[in-house]
Amino acid sequence: MTRNSTSRAAPAKLEAASETADIPSAPKRRVAHTATRITKSGPELVIKDAERTRAEIIDVATKEFSQRGYSGGRINEIAERTRTSKRMIYYYFGGKEGLYRAVLFEHYRRLRANDHAEDLEKIPPIEALERLTRLTFDWYVDHASEVPLVMDENIHHARHVSSMTDIRSLNLTAIELVRSVYTRGVEQGVMRPGLRPVDIYLTIASASFFNVSNRHTIKAIFGHDMSARDELARRREALVDTVLRYVAADR
Secondary structure, three states: OOHHHHHHHHHHHHHHHHHHHOOOOOOOOOOOOEEEEEEOOEEEEEEOOHHHHHHHHHHHHHHHHHHHHHHHOOHHHHHHHHOOOHHHHHHHHOOHHHHHHHHHHHHHHHHHHHHOOOOHHHOOHHHHHHHHHHHHHHHHHHOHHHHHHHHHHHHOOOOOHHHOHHHHHHHHHHHHHHHHHHHHHHHOOOEOOOOOHHHHHHHHHHHHHHHHHOHHHHHHHHOOOOOOHHHHHHHHHHHHHHHHHHHEOOO
């Protein structure tokens, strides 16, 4: 390389170094699934696997809001536990309330997906209702840590859920599923007419929810451990029996 070419290269290196110096250094807590790309206008955040990042934030936020409620939940805590940043949470959800709404929607989405874990509309109605009862009961047992999330929303009179039309339409599918099973049961003469699908659903859901929501007070007052494995099995069978007797055609 000639002396002239070397002298021409030096300013270029200095210019590149100057541009690099303007780029902020990476924070100590790295953003999950992100990278920085340098463009003519400056550094630009590139989102890698956005759905995975969003799901991770919702998962951690579900635990935070379930433990502390909406008022006690802290965005900083969620950011710390996801190895992401507060800025990224605002990027995805717009703020604390947006994140909380996303958590509520995901909770109900998974609950409703559980209803359809088995193709209930293709099996005999009595068996379908029995399976739906077991599925619902077991879902609440498996997701007991999320029950306070719904309890807190009820304490505040469904302040967020009441304005979320997507949650309403999502959960109406549960009533429609029960309606379909019950209608077939009446047509086949194995279920008595005159019942409302919403009452059948509430019989299943309320007992399943109560079994988790009140386990601590029941144990403190009566010394009865509702979370014990044998007690769970007993309560599940009792609920199945209750529901099937409620709809039975030969009452």
